[in-house]
Amino acid sequence: MASLWDYPDFDAHEGVHFFDDPASGLRAIIAIHSTARGPAAGGTRFWHYADSADAVTDALRLSRGMSYKNAMAGLPMGGGKGVVLAPADRIKTPALLAAFGKAIETLGGRYVTAEDVGMTDADMVAIRAETRHVSGLPVAAGAAGGDPGPTTAQGVFLGVKAAVARALGKTDLAGIHVAIQGVGSVGGGLARLLAAQGARLTLADVHPDRATALAAELGASAVAADAILAIEADVLSPCALGAVLNRDSIHALAVPIVAGGANNQLATPADAARLHARGILYAPDYVINAGGIINVALEYLGGSDRAAVDQRVAGIRARLNQVWDESDATGDPTAIVADRIAQRLIGRR
């Protein structure tokens, strides 16, 4: 078994904490990548791993990603991630959530959690009984916080507008053709915002009924899920799974812009260069999809309302333009440039 230092995703993390509570069955990892900008913020994933080494890898990789995302969003937060190793039956008991809340509390505020895959806002409420270092809780109307999906969609919408202005020289979205992969919380919200501006939409989802229903509502087209990545359009917006941009899909792309909300869109670092070589303007995923973390971070920090969230989300445009400017100046792919700027912001370069 490799030591922590030997994991390829180990990146001088400030701390990687392992928790084991036989009474509740909790086995969890909290990885703190950096607190240089503030408490390490990042959601908790509840997932059944065939091999616990995969859980460690996820915690290391995702916590570093949160450092970068929070820094690029201009938040006074570092990056961390919780991973709870789900038992084979995937049952999440109140005792397990309480034990995880206690685990977070032992870190004294160096880590702040929120929802991620497999965790709900009700789970955050349960964790809140043991620690105040949690966000993504239900909030009153008009306050910062709550469901991050709509705010993520708002940020992606602004990012699409910025990309269209930059690559196509158009400030008006009327008639701009956007292909959206995945019409869930983020992709569906994005589709509504774009439709309201007169954009032409092609939608796809692995649940085809979702895409056809939304297409009917918005006067859009729907295509099969396996066709969306090669649609001829102005913008492709991946809003479903990660790793959709790979050697084959990039070769087949028929768009000048890729700007979407999904996390980890590039299958490998080499795919950043592939997009760049094809002259496709890519909005780095963790820059354009930061709306949700902005929303829950301001909730945690307190004293902010929706207007403060909206103002900060609007800053996503300026950050994207900074990335694109530096890419133009250096000739480096935008995803590489984004990592470099983020590393500067957390004092790692």
Ligand code: NAD
């Ligand atoms: P969601 O589950 O609400 O929606 C995802 C949709 O994608 C579903 O309708 C699903 O059926 C569809 N889908 C899955 N695989 C697909 C495929 N191969 N082709 C077409 N459609 C497919 O999830 P969400 O909250 O909208 O998140 C979407 C993406 O955005 C994820 O990658 C997520 O990590 C990322 N993200 C979400 C937020 C947020 O605030 N919700 C924030 C940042 C990033």
